[in-house]
Amino acid sequence: ARVRAFAAYALPLVATNVLLSTIPLLNRAVMASFHGLAEAGYFALASDIAVKLMGTLGATLEILLLPLAVKALDRDGPAAAHAQIGRNLVVVLAVILPAGLGILVALPAIEALAVPKAYHGHLGPHLWLLMPGLMALPIMQAGFNPVYLMARRTLVSTMAALVAVAVNGALLGLALSGWLGISSAHGISLAMSAGFVAGAVIVAAGAARRARVLPGLRDVALIGLGLALVVALGWPLRRMEPAFAALSLQILACGAAYGAVMIAGNVACCRDVLGAYLRHRLGRAAA
Numbered sequence: 001a002r003v004r005a006f007a008a009y010a011l012p013l014v015a016t017n018v019l020l021s022t023i024p025l026l027n028r029a030v031m032a033s034f035h036g037l038a039e040a041g042y043f044a045l046a047s048d049i050a051v052k053l054m055g056t057l058g059a060t061l062e063i064l065l066l067p068l069a070v071k072a073l074d075r076d077g078p079a080a081a082h083a084q085i086g087r088n089l090v091v092v093l094a095v096i097l098p099a100g101l102g103i104l105v106a107l108p109a110i111e112a113l114a115v116p117k118a119y120h121g122h123l124g125p126h127l128w129l130l131m132p133g134l135m136a137l138p139i140m141q142a143g144f145n146p147v148y149l150m151a152r153r154t155l156v157s158t159m160a161a162l163v164a165v166a167v168n169g170a171l172l173g174l175a176l177s178g179w180l181g182i183s184s185a186h187g188i189s190l191a192m193s194a195g196f197v198a199g200a201v202i203v204a205a206g207a208a209r210r211a212r213v214l215p216g217l218r219d220v221a222l223i224g225l226g227l228a229l230v231v232a233l234g235w236p237l238r239r240m241e242p243a244f245a246a247l248s249l250q251i252l253a254c255g256a257a258y259g260a261v262m263i264a265g266n267v268a269c270c271r272d273v274l275g276a277y278l279r280h281r282l283g284r285a286a287a
Contacts, residue, residue: 058138133193168195
């Protein structure tokens, strides 16, 4: 009975990961078949950069935040757990969105410093199309999926992954037939991104309906303001030379502006947490 319970919980999660992993593999194979290995290499590098960064952030946030919801469930019941997941979701949005947007804003400097010269100019178009989907995945994983994990309804994530595969496949067909209005190579990137977004929307809509897990409008507005400042400050520095100076300035200026908005607005109680940490450190130093 215990093995059956574990299998019912875990196998859908394994199936979800397998299904989602087939999308970039399929699209890379299609890209190589229709556009050659060089274009497949541009696509692969763009997707690998974003997948590794966003995936690492998503996994880290899940490891840090999920235990808070589980503790609330054990101590105070499902309503408290859902409230904690809503607070966790604000943290996820406040981390994932500026990370993804920051990569796009700083892309010329990143290309100059970390990307082989043969790839310059080819990475951006794919990355701009891929980034919405690759931000949607960690938001789904760390922000909304805990609702189903704690309810032991993990099959929902598998259904969302099937939707992602179907959307990707449909848009692949449209891209290769020229119906998307962009080059078919870039249409393949769009198909992958749209598939991931579609899967994330399914999970988010179900979580919102089942547990009313949604971020507060005030927090969303402040995150949006912070993102606007990131673009306003970082975009004019995109063509600055040398690239190292441009990237350093972008990180410092955009990070300071975004952090100031988060602290001033106390988004996800970050000002309270920071104040408690500083008081603790000062108290230890005084002692």
